[in-house]
Amino acid sequence: MIENIEKKMLAYALKNAVEHEGKCQSGAVLNPLFHEGLDKAEVKNIMPKINEVVKKVNSMSLDEQKKELEETEKLISHRKVRAEDELPELPDVPKTGVVMRFAPAPSGALHVGHAISNVISSLYVEKYGGKFYVRIEDTNPEKTDKNAYQTIKEDCDWLFGNVTEYIIQSERLELYYSYAKKLIEKNAAYVCTCSQEDFKLKYADKMQNCPCRDLDNKEQEKRWQKMLDKKGYAEGEAVLRFKSNMQHKNPAMRDFPLARISLKEHPKQGTKYRVWPLMNLSVSVDDMELGMTHVIRGKDHHDNAERQKMIFEIFNKPYPWTFFMGRIKFSDLKLGKRHIKAAIESGEFSGWEDEKLPTLVSLRKRGFNPIAFKKFSIQRGLTSVDKVMDSKEFFAILERFSKE
């Protein structure tokens, strides 16, 4: 039985009446009672009482209703709503706070797209306490820009203001190697010497195992050593693959690669290493090692997260709570590094900090306040809905938030 049921009926009736110019409806009194635990078998008994209360309330003046509501309001429950200037709560937040990250590739300057999808992580660390890592993912010697390390650091200090630590993946290669070795030992990875084309057309597309997959552990370890060995496999001759399932219904999940050989000189490591981890290996290792609790990333990483989860499972580690943010696409702006780079080279822009460019360096120079990004992020909250906007609209919003 519901406690104080008569008073609650009155309170709900008053609430409804006050919200609707002094007139309440019986449904608005009955419905919330179900929510309080009313059994539908009791409806018959209770309806007459509700009708009485409704009649009584409707005969009162609006002022009387308001006054009485004040007295009874605490009896009834209210819908929870998220305050407009607050982030939605994250689940499973440890007492020690959250550990989150932003993981850019140093292939060029950071732009508004990065800011939009990552400021929210920084805000959560601000909200709950914990750690916020910026992890520079420079495991592709071919695409790493030497100058990007410094600008990323400057941009992130300006934009977030609460970076716990900067981590550079190219300094952690031995760590990734040790995990690669463990995966081979656990029979969860193998060295594949098939050509890219064969692997896709003959095996992945046809859901067939490639011959390398079934070689025993000893042979796999030998092959792995041969990848590492300067006199071993040549570039493109072998790749370390995760042993997932070649019959996986999602083609993106079938024995994806974990590491490859690249002889290109790395801006920080030179030619010291020849085997470079691919993101799914290095990201998994780092997220495990750093104890990531929550990850908010772009929707485009949905399948990667699924792959990383498989790696976590091999090591019996719980996968962090993950949210996939919808992407903001600019109808009139090309954010791709390739496009910007090409445009700079062709002389269309003077450089990454050209004021016509939506890079963070440029915005900093133009005097934007990073608070604007924070407000934009809070208003958007956690959503996996994509949004197409033009730069004019976007900058109008930023300007408005800047002024506030």
Add this chain to the structure above:
RNA sequence: GCUCCUAUAGUCUAGAGGCCAAGGACACUGCCCUUUCACGGCAGUAACCCGAGUUCGAAUCUCGGUGGGAGCGCCA
């Protein structure tokens, strides 16, 4: 082709089966304030993609359709 995500006003969103007669913000309209602009205050217009199903009850759950988006790299 296969896998997956998603759908609330012009825009961004709140919303976890009844307390939704759908809330807020921006934009818009009107009024007030102000010498003007900005700010502020008050009022107003405006939305649950479509179709079935489950239920006493669906914006909310399920299925189908449609629209939008992502992935299927030795990039991240």
